[in-house]
Amino acid sequence: xxxxxxIQNNNPFEMPGKENPFSTPxxxxxxxxxxxxxxxxxxxxxxxxxxxxxxxPALGLVASFLVVFLLLYVPLKIYxxxxxxxxxxxxxxVDTTEGMEAIxxxxxxxxxxxxxxxxxxxxxLEPDQIMDCIAMEIKDYDLIFAESLNN
Amino acid sequence: xxxxxxxILRNLKDENSKNRAFNDLVNLYKQRLYWHIRKIVIxxxxxxxxxxxxxxxxxxxxxxxxxEAGLYTWLYxxxxxxxxxxxxxxxxxxxxxxNDVSEYLVETLKAENHFSGxxxxxxxxxxxxxxxxxxxxxFNMKYYDDIKYQDMSKILDTSEGxxxxxxxxxxxxxxxxxxxxx
Numbered sequence: 001x002x003x004x005x006x007i008q009n010n011n012p013f014e015m016p017g018k019e020n021p022f023s024t025p026x027x028x029x030x031x032x033x034x035x036x037x038x039x040x041x042x043x044x045x046x047x048x049x050x051x052x053x054x055x056x057p058a059l060g061l062v063a064s065f066l067v068v069f070l071l072l073y074v075p076l077k078i079y080x081x082x083x084x085x086x087x088x089x090x091x092x093x094v095d096t097t098e099g100m101e102a103i104x105x106x107x108x109x110x111x112x113x114x115x116x117x118x119x120x121x122x123x124x125l126e127p128d129q130i131m132d133c134i135a136m137e138i139k140d141y142d143l144i145f146a147e148s149l150n151n
Numbered sequence: 152x153x154x155x156x157x158x159i160l161r162n163l164k165d166e167n168s169k170n171r172a173f174n175d176l177v178n179l180y181k182q183r184l185y186w187h188i189r190k191i192v193i194x195x196x197x198x199x200x201x202x203x204x205x206x207x208x209x210x211x212x213x214x215x216x217x218x219e220a221g222l223y224t225w226l227y228x229x230x231x232x233x234x235x236x237x238x239x240x241x242x243x244x245x246x247x248x249x250n251d252v253s254e255y256l257v258e259t260l261k262a263e264n265h266f267s268g269x270x271x272x273x274x275x276x277x278x279x280x281x282x283x284x285x286x287x288x289x290f291n292m293k294y295y296d297d298i299k300y301q302d303m304s305k306i307l308d309t310s311e312g313x314x315x316x317x318x319x320x321x322x323x324x325x326x327x328x329x330x331x332x333x
Contacts, residue, residue, distance in 0.1 A: 018294065018295060020186065020295070021266060021267060021268025021269075021272040021273075021275075021276065022186070022189055022190075022195075022263075022265060022266055022267070022268075023265045023266070023267045024185075024195060024265055025195065025265065028195075028199075029181060029182060029185070032177070032181055032199075032202070033174060033177055033178070033181075035203065036177060036203055036206050036207075039203050039207060040207060040210055043207060
């Protein structure tokens with residue numbers, strides 16, 4: 001019977017027949033029209049999709065910054081609250097006018113002192129001079145810290 | 152052209168009935184075009200994408216359709232071109248070292264969930280996949296869809312003589328492949 005069919009179809013060799021071996025998911029053809037309609041509407045009114053598509057790089061950038069910020073801020077807040085607090089209190093000193101003036105005056109003095117030692121004598125610093133500078137730094141820091149405690 | 156197709160075309164030209172007529176056109180051809188595309192791209196998901204793109208193209212260019220050209224041959228032509236373009240794009244985008252699209256299709260066939268054929272049918276499909284592109288198209292259209300050479304000539308833009316020769320060569324190659332696999 002199969003041979004007759006093959007001869008009729010000009011297929012003189014054994015073939016598995018013309019039945020379709022492929023299948024589709026259940027209800028595929030029934031739902032096809034709706035999906036096609038959706039695609040046509042999307043193509044004809046691309047405004048919403050277009051705006052989102054245009055904003056996508058900017059949104060990605062904002063999201064990346066947020067992630068980086070959270071990765072830095074949250075562990076600092078949770079695991080090192082003291083440092084965070086200290087940093088905050090330092091900022092308070094800077095915010096006050098008196099504290100600010102004191103810091104500026106100290107920086108100015110230090111700058112003039114350092115400039116005079118370098119320009120008046122030699123280009124190279126002597127070990128003693130370096131030690132003096134370090135001592136001055138510590139002194140200045142102590143002064144600023146004391147100022148912050150007073151406030 | 153059948154009276155049903157003529158009615159659909161008439162309604163497609165009228166703005167008031169265009170949407171309904173297009174829906175009728177989709178209902179009339181979706182299954183035939185799907186199976187035609189499926190035998191070219193093998194995967195169901197790919198066939199679904201190509202079928203949607205085909206009807207999208209039909210929707211956009213229906214106003215340019217010349218009624219002297221057969222509706223059914225016009226649709227088959229669009230579907231065939233869409234399916235072949237899809238495969239070419241897939242091959243370009245593929246990161247796998249594929250020399251030939253047939254290797255990709257054989258792998259797709261082996262991994263396809265929506266294939267209900269037995270081992271012999273799988274070998275038979277593999278034999279068809281390994282044919283050169285034109286021979287594969289001609290064989291599927293003749294063997295499964297029984298499309299006349301005259302219509303096939305309009306769809307594939309090839310002479311009837313060349314199509315008959317392609318079918319003959321395809322049969323010989325499939326026969327040889329099946330013998331070697333036995």
